[in-house]
Amino acid sequence: MKAWLNFSPEIVNKAVISNLMKNFDVSFNIMNANITPKGGKMLIEISGEEAQEGINYLENQGVHLTPVKRVVKKDNDKCVDCGACLSLCPVEAITIDEEWKVELDDQKCIGCGFCTSSCPTKAIKLAD
Amino acid sequence: MKTIEEINQKIKDGNAVVVTAAEMTRIVRETGAKEAAKEVDVVTTGTFGAMCSSGAFLNFGHSDPPIKMAHTYINGVEAYSGLAAVDAYLGATQPHRDPKIGIKYGGAHLLEDLVRGKEVELVAEAYGTDCYPLQNIHTHFKLEDLNQAIMINPRNSYQNYAAATNSSEETLYTYLGTLLPKMGNVTYSSAGELSPLLNDPYFKTMGLGTRIFLCGAQGYILGEGTQHNTEVERENGVPVGSAGTLMLKGDLKKMDPEYLRGATMPEYGPTLYVGAGVPIPILNEEIAQHTGISDQDIGCRIMDYGVPRRSRPAILETNYHQLRSGSVEIDGTKIQTSPMSSYRKALQVAEELKNWIEKGEFFLTRPVELIPSHGQTVKPLQIKRPSILVKDLKTKAIITATAQDNLSDVARLMVDNNINHLPVIDKEGKLMGIVTSWDIAQAVAKEVQELTHIMTKKVIVAMEDEPVEVIARRIDKYEISGVPIVDRDNLVKGMITAEDLSRLVCSRDDKRGESL
Numbered sequence: 132m133k134a135w136l137n138f139s140p141e142i143v144n145k146a147v148i149s150n151l152m153k154n155f156d157v158s159f160n161i162m163n164a165n166i167t168p169k170g171g172k173m174l175i176e177i178s179g180e181e182a183q184e185g186i187n188y189l190e191n192q193g194v195h196l197t198p199v200k201r202v203v204k205k206d207n208d209k210c211v212d213c214g215a216c217l218s219l220c221p222v223e224a225i226t227i228d229e230e231w232k233v234e235l236d237d238q239k240c241i242g243c244g245f246c247t248s249s250c251p252t253k254a255i256k257l258a259d
Numbered sequence: 260m261k262t263i264e265e266i267n268q269k270i271k272d273g274n275a276v277v278v279t280a281a282e283m284t285r286i287v288r289e290t291g292a293k294e295a296a297k298e299v300d301v302v303t304t305g306t307f308g309a310m311c312s313s314g315a316f317l318n319f320g321h322s323d324p325p326i327k328m329a330h331t332y333i334n335g336v337e338a339y340s341g342l343a344a345v346d347a348y349l350g351a352t353q354p355h356r357d358p359k360i361g362i363k364y365g366g367a368h369l370l371e372d373l374v375r376g377k378e379v380e381l382v383a384e385a386y387g388t389d390c391y392p393l394q395n396i397h398t399h400f401k402l403e404d405l406n407q408a409i410m411i412n413p414r415n416s417y418q419n420y421a422a423a424t425n426s427s428e429e430t431l432y433t434y435l436g437t438l439l440p441k442m443g444n445v446t447y448s449s450a451g452e453l454s455p456l457l458n459d460p461y462f463k464t465m466g467l468g469t470r471i472f473l474c475g476a477q478g479y480i481l482g483e484g485t486q487h488n489t490e491v492e493r494e495n496g497v498p499v500g501s502a503g504t505l506m507l508k509g510d511l512k513k514m515d516p517e518y519l520r521g522a523t524m525p526e527y528g529p530t531l532y533v534g535a536g537v538p539i540p541i542l543n544e545e546i547a548q549h550t551g552i553s554d555q556d557i558g559c560r561i562m563d564y565g566v567p568r569r570s571r572p573a574i575l576e577t578n579y580h581q582l583r584s585g586s587v588e589i590d591g592t593k594i595q596t597s598p599m600s601s602y603r604k605a606l607q608v609a610e611e612l613k614n615w616i617e618k619g620e621f622f623l624t625r626p627v628e629l630i631p632s633h634g635q636t637v638k639p640l641q642i643k644r645p646s647i648l649v650k651d652l653k654t655k656a657i658i659t660a661t662a663q664d665n666l667s668d669v670a671r672l673m674v675d676n677n678i679n680h681l682p683v684i685d686k687e688g689k690l691m692g693i694v695t696s697w698d699i700a701q702a703v704a705k706e707v708q709e710l711t712h713i714m715t716k717k718v719i720v721a722m723e724d725e726p727v728e729v730i731a732r733r734i735d736k737y738e739i740s741g742v743p744i745v746d747r748d749n750l751v752k753g754m755i756t757a758e759d760l761s762r763l764v765c766s767r768d769d770k771r772g773e774s775l
Binding site: 211212213214215216217218219220223226227230231232245248249251252253 | 307308309436437439443444445446520521522523524525530532585594595596597598599600601602603604606
């Protein structure tokens with residue numbers, strides 16, 4: 132599953148992620164992270180035998196977890212399919228289909244925000 | 260050979276054969292131009308791209324008491340009103356007057372809001388005359404309330420255009436979109452084989468009075484656009500770079516927001532996405548042959564926008580078939596491409612125009628005067644007082660430090676020479692880093708001994724052949740106070756500081772004073 136992990140200032144110094152990796156059989160992918168002494172958040176993808184136990188561990192350590200169904204959302208009324216975003220996506224999550232319509236693959240998206248800040252019609256937004 | 264009158268009769272009778280430029284490419288390929296010329300009567304083209312040189316003349320009508328508007332703001336966007344009392348020209352790229360909004364809402368967004376029928380705020384100021392006594396006005400209006408709202412776009416539908424990449428170390432924000440550093444991406448903007456002027460590359464059918472599709476309404480070509488250029492390099496009969504342009508006219512009141520959108524190129528400015536389509540009458544085999552052009556046949560050069568000068572170096576010559584595939588290869592690396600103009604919308608424009616003609620709602624016109632096909636060039640603007648280059652500046656003798664120097668020597672060097680910046684060089688004289696007096700103060704406070712630990716290693720530099728204006732902008736952009744000057748081999752040639760630049764501005768102004 133994909134989720135945002137929210138770190139409060141109290142726990143930013145704890146080694147929660149490395150303990151998670153050491154103690155649970157999970158595979159864990161950090162797609163985006165912005166954590167400062169004032170707290171922050173991290174977009175992760177977690178899977179494996181003990182994914183649920185791992186998630187429980189994170190919650191117990193005070194990491195607030197919000198599952199993500201969608202990382203970004205595109206307003207199709209605003210989008211003119213110009214394709215400005217295509218070459219900015221570092222993970223090739225944005226493609227143009229056979230009818231020349233711009234499509235976002237939310238599974239691949241890492242929420243970097245390059246497309247949202249560069250969209251001429253402000254049609255793409257990070258989903259909360 | 261056919262005539263426009265014969266084609267119009269067929270349109271009236273409902274039996275004209277109309278195809279889009281994309282369909283025509285296939286027809287010419289399969290049957291040849293001769294057969295295609297017999298079969299097809301009209302080819303519809305289409306484009307939907309960011310066209311900055313767009314705008315509209317608005318007439319507000321007279322208030323009571325009347326006003327002669329001198330400064331006019333609509334939703335906070337200034338429209339030029341140095342015209343008769345209540346006329347104004349609203350340009351697409353005009354930013355909002357409030358710097359906090361700025362380029363986020365400009366003329367282009369306002370044009371879209373008007374076309375969507377939204378109510379907008381009008382504020383105007385005037386100096387007051389005997390016949391126009393009112394000095395201020397504040398009211399609201401909708402597009403339907405205006406007497407006229409006539410779109411006049413001085414330069415639309417570029418025949419072709421360069422593609423862009425960026426070899427520099429920093430992200431660039433341009434009219435061709437966001438360009439990632441180190442050639443991280445390529446952007447381009449042309450409808451290729453669908454594009455109006457690429458289907459009539461020698462302007463055999465288009466000119467003043469040609470009826471067209473403009474933003475969902477019927478509009479007209481007024482003639483060649485600004486910067487129209489006929490003396491260009493061609494391949495397969497079509498220009499490989501920017502060439503011909505069109506000046507277009509249409510009625511804003513009849514337009515459809517589906518084909519007109521306000522947009523903002525990030526960190527660049529507002530621009531208007533304009534949907535335009537020109538019908539091409541297939542009068543003969545030559546015209547049919549031209550409309551058969553394919554993306555594969557249309558060349559395009561990828562230019563390096565990392566060089567902030569008028570002449571940018573070409574990195575690669577490619578074509579629209581390759582660009583549209585999603586990536587190009589430069590020096591063995593696959594680089595993703597972005598179209599910037601919407602091919603889907605361009606197709607929609609060409610299909611809609613085809614639909615109008617097939618339904619007998621749109622008839623072709625014979626232009627009063629064709630677009631000039633030769634003898635037009637684009638002259639550059641000469642700056643009478645030429646740019647001063649970095650190498651022309653009188654800078655102080657080069658003072659540098661080496662990585663092995665100890666901190667107190669470095670500090671003394673700065674004090675003795677009354678300088679705040681010191682480039683650090685290696686044995687060959689190449690730039691390794693830079694230290695400032697602030698870095699030295701930090702080192703003393705933190706008891707650091709090594710120069711290499713405190714110097715800034717990622718140094719913003721000036722090249723010798725760059726104009727000083729470019730350096731001034733760089734110093735401002737990075738909020739720094741000076742940059743080392745280096746040559747192509749990264750050898751340090753000197754130092755240029757904000758003080759040097761301000762001194763230069765002062766001395767220029769002095770000289771101007773003397774000559775008066």
